[in-house]
Amino acid sequence: MAQHPNSLLDEIFDTALSGPRIFTQKSVLFHDYVPSRLLFREDQTRSLAYLFSPLLRGERSSNVFIYGKPGTGKTVVTKLVISKLQQRADRAGAPVSVCYVNCRVEGSEYRVAASLARTLGQDIPFTGLSVKEVFNRFTTALFSAGVTLLVVLDEIDCLVSRYGDDLLYMLTRLNKPEAASSIVIVGISNDVRFKEYLEPRVLSTLSEEEVVFTPYNSIELEAILSARVSHAFQEGVVAPEAVQLCASISGSQHGDARRALDLLRVAGELVERSGGPVVTVQHIHLAEQTMEKDRVTEVVHSLPLHSKLVLAAVLNCLEETKARVRSSVIYGRYVSLSRDLGTRALSSRRVLGLLRELSLLGLVDKRIENYGRRGGRVTMVELDAPLGLVRRALSDDALVAELFS
């Protein structure tokens, strides 16, 4: 029988009040927290600081393209360097302004351009102007300000993949030798293929200099985590083996410090909820499962219908064969599922594109295999997430659920 809501709530709140305290300062584990010490990033910090140093002397510096896998410290290192740069520039009376924009968070060309213009004191409405008009107001303000503006475009791939590189092109063409103001662009991306989206003329200007952030190994992750644990958790609450496990899980995947920190936080929350005293290895395993479930569910829910159909086709084929499946077989199944739903199927080329997106989202694994000297090349696909989770998440869509029933 279901528990009475009152007693259920009492139980939860009692645990919160009387259970042992797990965290001292949980915010230290959140994504926007900027730690005062960044381990293993001295080379990158130094490179960026050297590259920006001329600005303090009133000289222009090169544009920089920063890249590396997710969670390798690109954002946090860049933010630290530019905030120190701004402080030192202010103190030295150097005419430098910095503007940090996260292109994924802003979400559109308009909002990115508005953000740049606002840094220079322009009052830009939330909607109503054309991007061109916002950009014009920005350039007018820039050239009358007599400053060097350092623009950081973080997660720049999100802007370019959706809107193309027009805005970037306009930004890279702003500098004029005789002008009193100038602009330095710092682009940050974790998408290795980002450069392919750029026209050569934009690419060559953006990546005058490049700084690479390599993935952390397990030993480095353990040190990063240990430093954070002492700020975030009560003393002795996290077992050292639990920290090691977080580090080795993330180290063996993509060397992602964010994911390692998330694992620790989620494990801490699980312990807090259960009223237990210590974060153990088991809690880390549990946290990993919880996070995988949330990730898969969220990503699948956000897919457009035809991507869901392609994924359903992958699932369908795999449930039958239990092995990798050729993309042509998946396409055949996708066409038949589309027919069942009465929707027009996309071309096989489009479906290959959707498969590529699904693989970027970590839902499927797609690789090209060669068949002998004359056999040609075929794309083979398998699932990159637990089948049951994907199936459940797909079934949350009433239309797709019809196909499974």
Ligand SMILES: Nc1ncnc2c1ncn2[C@@H]1O[C@H](COP(=O)(O)OP(=O)(O)OP(=O)(O)O)[C@@H](O)[C@H]1O
């Ligand atoms: N060297 C480090 N020392 C301490 N904490 C770090 C270090 N590197 C990364 N972190 C932490 O890991 C998390 C991820 O770092 P960050 O946001 O800078 O990654 P990123 O490279 O920008 O990733 P993405 O490409 O996904 O944007 C942050 O919470 C950050 O504080």
Ligand SMILES: [Mg+2]
């Ligand atoms: Mg980042």
